[in-house]
Amino acid sequence: MELRKRNKLIQGVGVNDADYNVYEYETIGGKKKIVWRCKFYQTWKNMLERCYSNNFQSKNPTYKGCSTCDDWLIFSKFRTWMESQDWEGKQLDKDLLVEGNKVYSPDDCIFVHPTVNKFTTDHGNARGEYMIGVYWSKNAGKFMSQCCNPFNGKQEHLGYFTNELEAHLAWKTRKQGHACMLADSEFVTDPRLAEALRTRYL
DSSP states (O other): OOOOOOOOBTTTTBBBBSSSEEEEEEEETTTTEEEOOHHHHHHHHHHHHHHHHHHHHHHGGGTTTTOOOOOOBHHHHHHHHHSSSSSOEOOOOSSSSSSTTHHHHHTTTTEHHHHHHHHHOGGGGSSSOTOOOOOOEEEEEEEEEEEETTOOOOEEEEEEESHHHHHHHHHHHHHHHHHHHHHHHTTOHHHHHHHHHHHTOO
């Protein structure tokens, strides 16, 4: 199969220097459809979109200000790193090892199981006016605390409280407990990630 020419930069910055076609197509029902995607390329392309797509960042403002290291603007260099990682069935993460990190690079990034990724996602823009883990119960006339159990996906009710801070601290204590259990679970295989989880909510 002839190698397709690639002159266009990905998101205006990324160089696809692959020596093979990163997509394969077939004509199905008279229409050309992608039947295979290179997982290395797709991961790289998605990373660049998160960092350099204005449209993506307008919908996901927590990614504003994110970038990649210079090496990872070249696909082959990113692929070499990814091939050395435990990546299958996992998601690329930039700020679990270094909280608040905005730069995708070999030193700061890690592949994590979706269960871990979901557990550590803040959802700060959607949680409302109260501190994380805190809700106002009209029926009880008090603050209520809840924490999602990462192993069964269910919300755990932690009680009612007279002030917002007490409710938040109850959430934080329970979150820390879950984080330690995750660190020791089958979902975590990298000791760096295990340590990051154990200290994330202290």
